[in-house]
Amino acid sequence: MRPIRVLIAKPGLDGHDRGAKVIARALRDAGMEVIYTGLRQTPEQIVAAAVQEDADVVGLSILSGAHNYLFPRVVDLMKKQGADDVLIIGGGVIPEDDIPGLKKEGIAEIFTPGTTTTQMIDFIKSNLKRTVN
Amino acid sequence: MEEKKLDQLKSVRQNWEETVLNKSLSRFPEKKEEFKSGSGDTVKRLYTPENTADIDYETEIGFPGQYPFTRGYQPTMYRGKVWTMRMYAGFATAEKSNERYKYLVNQGSTGLSVAFDLPTQIGYDSDHPLAQGEVGKVGVAIDSLRDMEILFDGIPLDKVSTSMTINAPASVLLAMYIAVAEKQGVTPDKLRGTIQNDILKEYIARGTYIFPTEPSMRLITNIFEYCSKEVPKWNTISISGYHIREAGSTAAQEVGFTLADGIAYVEAAIKTGLDVDVFAPRLSFFFNAHNDLFEEVAKYRAARRLWAKIMKNRFKAKKEKSMMLKFHTQTAGSTLTAQQPDNNIIRVAMQALAAVLGGTQSLHTNSRDEALALPTTDSVTIALRTQQILANETGVTNTVDPLAGSYYVEAKTKEIEEKAMEYINKIDELGGAPRAIDLGYIQKEISDSAYKYQMEIESQDRIVVGVNKYQVEEETPKGLLKVDPKVGEMQKKKTDEVKAARNNKAVEEKLKELKTACQGTENVMPYILAAVKEYATLGEICGVMREVFGEYEHAVLL
């Protein structure tokens, strides 16, 4: 079995990357290959990176409240690239009310504060859209 | 303490351990083998004079308002005047935020604290492609002087003190503030307030940087110089540990890294030829108030003492005012939980108590719903009332530095001071804070601590009420504040109107002059002020500086 490849990205302008970094480490410690792209990523940059890195999972972290604008754009661009076998998840300060809408747009799951890294790892492992064998 | 007395105490203590303690332990063992502070340091069962025997009262603790300021920066502290209750606020448009400020002032808030949205903090106008979706989200959007005029409409700038959380474009926002005051008939020498202006911690932890280190340090020292002459009551920088702690550091790291940043600013200012006693009295600090009450109190006391020593011994400051560390405090946003949000009121109250017992000069208390969204007016009111209860009902303001002399708090103060000093030494070895940041050292230390903290929560070594213990099924919280998604459009329209109405030729000219100044070595403040007055936008001004200075490249070590 090959390692699961996860792209962790911070779309938008917010610079709070504590969560993204903690998750990157936890996923590494769970045996995954984590590509971290850093701050201030446009949806275009995130999708280009996801394609080139052939990521199995794209994890988006945002704390500024711009999720309703930015998350759907990432999903759309991924679809345009034909990369519909990539699991896209999101996290951050995201009001409960916004979650159904984001899921409808194609974000598989939204992780809010208080989620453990173990929960996230389990979710990824059991919801991959392509095999890693 | 005399050696003889100490020996005697030691033998009494040993006797107590062998008899009373051991008997108790054999019948009622302690809950766990090791007890740890919020920052993960071992906490002893009991502190006694043995643990403080090597702390000389006169030289290390002393009296408030006197070197080394361990007990407070001012001799009477809250008996004279309680801390400034300064609630960080701002969202959507200048109009909306102006309403919130007026409300807060009416409710007894004694200082304003402006939160800017991310495009503003990163020097983009609301119509910039990267600003899309971010306008007005985490604070107010300011594109031009017009927005600033609306923001402070009806608020007399000679009466309030205003803190602005702005860093990379601090000079631009300060210039706008000066220009608004001028229109109100208030001269710059009457203005009181603070700009955060601390770029190093943006590189480390907060992320709203624009320019590379060198020009950023120049902009900062330009402000020091300009204000020392023109805006003498203005705090020119708020050297911030808050965000370092939020990023996951320990208490000692918060002190060590913040003071290391402070050292870098002082060095930069001295290097440009400024006299340390001219600018140092205007330096201020900004710390976090985290959960561990005693550790936090010790942290503030340690920071005050260490900074005084650094200013006196390392920088040979002569004025006592240059050695005093004054600070603003905000309760720890990262400790707020989305689960059972009302619990956050209690957390904030305890954290605020720590800040007050630690002698803060001003305080922001977080609102219960901030793990979910921007706070509603109701939540902000409770947060402000928390401070008012502390100030008026608890009696903690009656005496100066009430926890001094506690064996635990004094030992802890010393421990944090020493640990912080170790970090500062390490950073000095690496060549100073900017270089240590460039190498990713500081960021790596912080993210190591953050990871450890998270793993402790997941293993239940650390309990977070409502998150990994005492959970309940909850309903979706109702009535959260929503920023109108049309704010971006409204803001764009307003700025278009400003651009159509202003003298575009004058703007062009002022921007050209600014560019030349940036390329040279002059102080850029007067040029920024001139451009601002012609309604050049923040994005245009920062654009010119981006062109000359380039942009910072973020160092991340994972």
Next chain:
Amino acid sequence: MELIQRMLLGEKRACARLITTVENDPEEAEKIIREVQKYTGNAHVIGITGPPGAGKSTLVDKMVKVLADKGNKVGIIAVDPTSPYSGGSILGDRIRMQDLAVNPNVFIRSMGTRGYLGGLSKYTKNALKILDAAGYDYIIIETVGVGQSEVDIVKTADTVVMVMVPGLGDDIQSIKAGIMEIGDIFVINKSDLFGADRTATEINMMLDLSMNMDRRPPVMKVTASKGEGIDSLISEIKSHINFLKTSGNFEKRRSDNMKLEVMDLIESELKKIVISRTANENKLETEVGKILNKEKNMYEVRDEFLKLIG
């Protein structure tokens, strides 16, 4: 294979997927490389190596911008260490190359070393062949930059750029220890820092002492973060290519490297054959037991195994 066709036509997603396959599945990798090898050999491969913190990613970022702006297609393989405990890794080199992600002429791929000690991944060469076949004019490999493993890059790249920074005295020592022969170009990055001149002088002195050089490697001062010295570095790379081609060293280097690769393949195939033919009888175990019991020596055992395939 359809993916190969799409890759040859320049589709990045196909290229990315093929790299995943050749990186993970040796049998599929063989099938793919059998198909695409005929399209390889056109790219110029540049290895960027040097200690962690030398600013390799920033240097690559700036170099690639210049190359891509001139219309070249550039592929980047950035290697980061894999955790020996979990087998996972954090690949963070893209952070310094954010703008490049959307450049149509550029393809960036991050790889973990996956426990392979050579400073590259065992599969870097496979990935390289895919990018080569996909028509990238330059392929830049950024190594992990730790240990003495950098020797690997010489077996892979046409031009090796050694990146150093001022003030790290130990690195000069490690150069003495034998890395001197590896660099075709020496770069002192962060040359705006104190001590850059001294570092340059030290490297120059050591190069002067080294014998048997048919080309004296240049030592260049660069400040990648400010974009200073990048153009000259690119010209030096080009002049190195020229040197290789005019001196006949190009063919020699490529042929030496290909020989190594072929011998590696033969070696591992032989091992596989020997092991598969003796798997049932547990022969290796038995024979090793005999060596340890002093009944046989290891050369006798080797000869016996070789007879099996002879």
